[in-house]
Amino acid sequence: MKKRSNAPFFWLMFGAGGMLSALLGTALVFITGLATPLGMVLKPDFMAYGRMMAFAHNFIGKGFVFVVIALFAWHAAHRIFHSLHDVGIHNGTVAKLLCYGSALVMTVVAAYSLLRIGF
Amino acid sequence: MKPQSNESGVRRNPPYVRPMAGWWTRNPFFVRYMVREVTAVAVWIYALVLTFGVVRLSQGEAAWNGWLDAMKSPASIVLHLVLLLGMVLHVHSWFEIMPKTMAPIIVGGERVSAERIQRTGWTVAVVVTVLALALAVWSQS
Numbered sequence: 001m002k003k004r005s006n007a008p009f010f011w012l013m014f015g016a017g018g019m020l021s022a023l024l025g026t027a028l029v030f031i032t033g034l035a036t037p038l039g040m041v042l043k044p045d046f047m048a049y050g051r052m053m054a055f056a057h058n059f060i061g062k063g064f065v066f067v068v069i070a071l072f073a074w075h076a077a078h079r080i081f082h083s084l085h086d087v088g089i090h091n092g093t094v095a096k097l098l099c100y101g102s103a104l105v106m107t108v109v110a111a112y113s114l115l116r117i118g119f
Numbered sequence: 120m121k122p123q124s125n126e127s128g129v130r131r132n133p134p135y136v137r138p139m140a141g142w143w144t145r146n147p148f149f150v151r152y153m154v155r156e157v158t159a160v161a162v163w164i165y166a167l168v169l170t171f172g173v174v175r176l177s178q179g180e181a182a183w184n185g186w187l188d189a190m191k192s193p194a195s196i197v198l199h200l201v202l203l204l205g206m207v208l209h210v211h212s213w214f215e216i217m218p219k220t221m222a223p224i225i226v227g228g229e230r231v232s233a234e235r236i237q238r239t240g241w242t243v244a245v246v247v248t249v250l251a252l253a254l255a256v257w258s259q260s
Contacts, residue, residue: 025209034203043259080159086156110170
């Protein structure tokens with residue numbers, strides 16, 4: 001039997017991550033990276049430990065954090081991998097392992113941490 | 120480069136190889152292409168920032184507060200301003216290429232125009248962004 005291509009998987013993650021980051025990326029970067037640290041629009045305790053633990057314990061909150069990290073990582077890894085050739089880096093096996101490997105590491109680390117936080 | 124001799128002893132100039140370094144700076148179209156591709160790095164960095172955050176959260180309150188303090192540092196604020204710009208550019212380019220990447224939609228016997236797909240994409244992105252911010256503000260009231 002002909003070996004099936006693994007391209008559709010990477011393409012699916014690219015597409016899903018691209019859509020999610022296009023719709024939510026701006027708001028998330030603003031909330032976690034600017035509004036909360038600077039205490040503007042949101043109160044400085046928006047991401048206080050108790051609130052964040054409650055969010056991460058919640059089934060939906062946990063899933064949301066995991067999906068955002070995983071899809072953003074796979075989307076970005078796929079695009080960076082396919083742009084390497086344009087900046088003069090050979091997109092061979094090593095580059096592929098590093099790019100998709102980084103996404104896999106982020107996915108696994110995020111999953112492990114979220115499971116460690118518990119339900 | 121110096122002329123080289125081949126096996127028959129005839130001196131020839133080495134074949135011309137077009138230099139590729141900085142190729143994308145030579146044409147505004149290529150610059151836009153590279154800017155678009157660089158937004159992927161912004162998405163990657165943000166995923167990494169969040170990954171660190173989740174790890175620190177799982178390590179307890181002190182670790183989490185350390186991450187929160189790091190997010191308050193001037194370097195982090197500057198980084199997130201750049202990431203914010205990257206995300207906005209990503210919204211633009213994602214919906215700009217959408218009409219080319221998706222299957223054609225036929226409504227009433229006519230193909231939905233690229234402009235309409237792009238406008239719809241932007242509208243949905245703006246609505247989702249406003250809803251997310253409103254939800255965040257509402258969760259604190």
